[in-house]
Amino acid sequence: MRLEPVAAPSLARTLGLPALSLAMTVVVASGLAMLAGADPFATLGLILKGALGSKFALLETLNRATPLIFTGLAVAVAFRARLWNIGAEAQLYAGALVTVLIGTQMGLPGPLALAAMALGAVLAGALVLLGPVVLKVRLGVDEVVTTLLFNFIMLLFISLLLEGPLKDPMGMGWPKSEALPRDARLPRIVEGLRLHWGFGLGLIAAVAVWIVQTRTTLGYEIRAVGQNPEAARFAGIPVGRVLLKTALLSGGLAALAGFSEVAGLKGSLTLDLSPGFGYTGIIVAMLALLHPLGVVVSALFVAGVFVGADSMSRAAEVPTYIADIALATALLFMVVAILLTRFRLVRG
């Protein structure tokens, strides 16, 4: 068996294969539900209903999608440059931390506080990723492992702060930071609906990233460096500098997830702020084929699966981890699908 390039992949091939990979994911999920002794159609129905079935469910899905848009964008931007940022989780917490620090300590008036918090968060996230990328560019240290390890270090650091200097005296012993003042929170998009402006910011960020990638010289440089760094260097593109800029962009985007969760939803910093949004961002980005606008769609899809599975597992005897398996499966099916749009398997 060999792989042979497909000269001009047809539209059916480019769209059909990814669609097929999602369909196969549904098949796998049905099998898992049957393993748990549940009716697969009923289970899928419950998931669908839990994600979209009511106004409450829909808003919950949108809220859950918000941080995933940011982490998905962060991963998509980095992976385009073949910069393997697996540390979105750490950058998210860095952003959340700075958000809380600025919001609770500086006493700025509302809109100014929000702007300062967002900016501070972006800077913090950018800095967190800058370390591993400098090590990569200067010393050739593989960034996959360093960014992964940073996640653990950051979480311990947050834990240290929450049990020490940042601990809320009113938290009744729970490791939790002081809450943001009312006027330092992101307002709701529509009064009365539980959906905050973090979601709007996510949409804006997606469009902004799309413009950067398609219209700017930086976007062109990022793609060139990702596809062929040697040719990019030969052509005069400053590869190291492009990677550093990519890191700033990616780390900043991931940090906005932390900002939006704290300022829009939770109001304070806790150790369970993110149930792995950083890691899930990888799935979101890959399912979107690294396209910034696609990230929005895939974040909604992934959030829907999680929210739906949560709600389903309350009604049926199927563990909620069915969502995690389904999404990991979708990721693997998707990379195979992308391969098969460009290559075909031939004998000999």
Next chain:
Amino acid sequence: MTAAAPDRGVVLRLTGITKRFGRLAANDDISFALHEGEVLALLGENGAGKTTLMNILFGHYTADAGSVEVFGRELPPGAPGAALAAGVGMVHQHFTLADNMTVLENALLGTVPLWRFGLDRARGRARLADLSRDFGLAVDLDARIRSLSVGERQRVEILKALYRDARILILDEPTAVLTPQESEALFDTLAKAVRRGLSVIFISHKLHEVMAISDRVVVLRHGRLAGEVATRDTDRHRLAEMMVGAEVALPHAQARDPGETLLELRDVSMAAEGRRVGLNRVNLSLRAGQITGIAGVSGNGQGVLADLIGGLARPDGGELRVGGQPVADWSPRASLAAGVGRIPEDRHALGSIADFTLTENAVLEGYAAPPFSRSGLVDWRAARRHAEAIIARYDVRCPGPDTRIRLLSGGNMQKLILGRVLEAGPRIILANQPVRGLDIGALTYVQERLIAARDGGAAVLLISEDLDEILALSDEIRVMSEGRMSPAFPRGSRTAAELGVWMAGQGFDHAA
């Protein structure tokens, strides 16, 4: 060398081999036979189908039709071990050696059953020492491949094949990486092999070698068998005609008076890096309206020289002067800004980005400045117009500017790169192996364009391993060997044989 004796036994027979890749027939009904104790030359241009044929023989590809017979037995198709087991040994152009292991370990690899415990190095060592003596292949069995020269590595490859009891040796362009002296030693080894009853297939596109060592010549052209002759019944001229079809007139530059010096190296030294040779006090000046040809066996400092002029490296010692001024901050961008147009040695790895469109590739060097971008925003319409202009002016055959460049043939890819370089109006052109791997049409096109650029006043630095190309195009020839640069020889002042002496590293001491 003995003449062919057709009555001797056939050891290898290819019958009706056909292999298609999409619409392209890489091999179309090819048949020929190799006899015991002969040297058969397989001659053909790049892309004529030689490599595909060998891949089929070794089971890397499965042929669409046809069969391979070794010592009277048909090989099963698509089984990589079959040819090897039947006694066919191959010396590839790109060596198939593991650099982290010793010569002995490389020879043992695959010759002992995988699941056996222990390697029995002693037995292997003794046999290899015998072979190395019998065939004149001196090499240290305990040296790591990493530390060996190219010539030594080739000897290891041949030893490996002999260690496996190969009765048939196939060598793919074996002299491309050798000095003339090393080539002589290789021919010696082959003669010894033939005397012991081995048979040899010698793949080449160098006519003088083919004439010198082969008994018979098989010529491939566009994937078809173009002819088969006994070497004594033919000559270089007729072989060339068979190889390329009709007789072609290759471009030949006429002498002109050179202008001012545009780029100059004064006593430039560069440190060697690993196995890569550096530069040793090199002096060179490139003058307007002149083609300077750099001859030499590859790996003698040409790569470093190209990196230096292209801005990828800076001199460790000495001075690089452009336009009469020493350069301060030297980088690929600085090189471009100084008016250097760069045609890289490897168009796939350095010259283009495979998954970028022609438009995106056309502005690879110019995207950062107007007209292609303003204040950080790319003007894709200007970029596309630029690509369209290159496609039209440089005869790039393609579906359009939105095609990914990976889908283009090597020749069309090179034409796009050539267009990108020339459209920027360079005063100095660095052409590193500009026609390697191109078919005859693209080759003449690229060479004619380079001559035209010279006539327009550019200084051209042509680096090539092909001495004939250097002789035909250069106004001034220099030879590199082990990082040293020979004096300049004006057009017509040296024969190929005289330059060969320099390529082997002789003469530099007196010149310095």
Next chain:
Amino acid sequence: MEIVEILLSASFWGAVLRIASPLIFATMGELICERAGVLNLGIEGIMVIGAFAGWMAVYAGLGLWPGVAVAMAAGMLFGLLHATLTVPLGLSQHVVGLGVTLLATSTAYYAYRLALPEVTSPPRIEPFQPVDIPVLSDLPFLGPALFSQTPLTYLALGTAGAVALVLYRTPLGLALRAAGENPSAVEAQGLSVTAIRMGAVIFGSGLMAVGGAFLTMSAFSSFFFEMVNGRGWICIALVVFGAWRPGKALLGALLFAAFDALQIRLQQTGLGAVVPYQVFLMVPYVLSILALVLMSRRAEVPAALMVPYNRGDR
């Protein structure tokens, strides 16, 4: 000095071997994969599935050694998935590895919830008990430190030796090393790069899973979520630190375990009263990053690591 006291206690060195054992298994597994040319980022998840599968098998009534075999088989299954996607299909080893980690982890969690829907705290099994090696375990100091370990620890040390032996002294090791350096050298000698690489990834994943199983079957007696806790990523750093050599990697794992054992004990001292415990817990991760930085320029990376091989391409 408290540190000196700690370093002179036999129980400290016993703990070093105990902490090192899962790392040795998994590091050797990763080393085999990388020597053949494949980066296996599935390691973290494969350790989780190994920890779960071995423990579950014993809980379901199998013996301890069959449990280890079940863990290994589970790891090999995910190794097969990883190998199929990265070797013949040549997909990005980064993306596939992370995908396998996510899949293996969530599969373990799902299966855990399926098997034990009601429990709040996981049931315990009877884990491997320390085995005293006759005579040696009676030595003063050394005996209790080194020769009174569970069988899996002895197996871990034996595995490291066996990997070194196979790698440098057998035809199989030769082929493996060549596959990671220049796959065309393997193919040219009539061997299959695909088979060698897939075999390496599958077997290496099996070892990783045994490393995970050590946690539930020897170090602790239950399965907890998050119990692998980045150990897989640390093992990847240890392979780099060990310059892709089994001996040095073993040394790295022991050194690393010594630091880990030390920080655990320092928490109990006066220092622990002053410094927050999180700082101690950060030590392993910081050390791993440090190891990567220190070795970044020196190590001889297998030349074909992360380079897919397509037959006939050259």
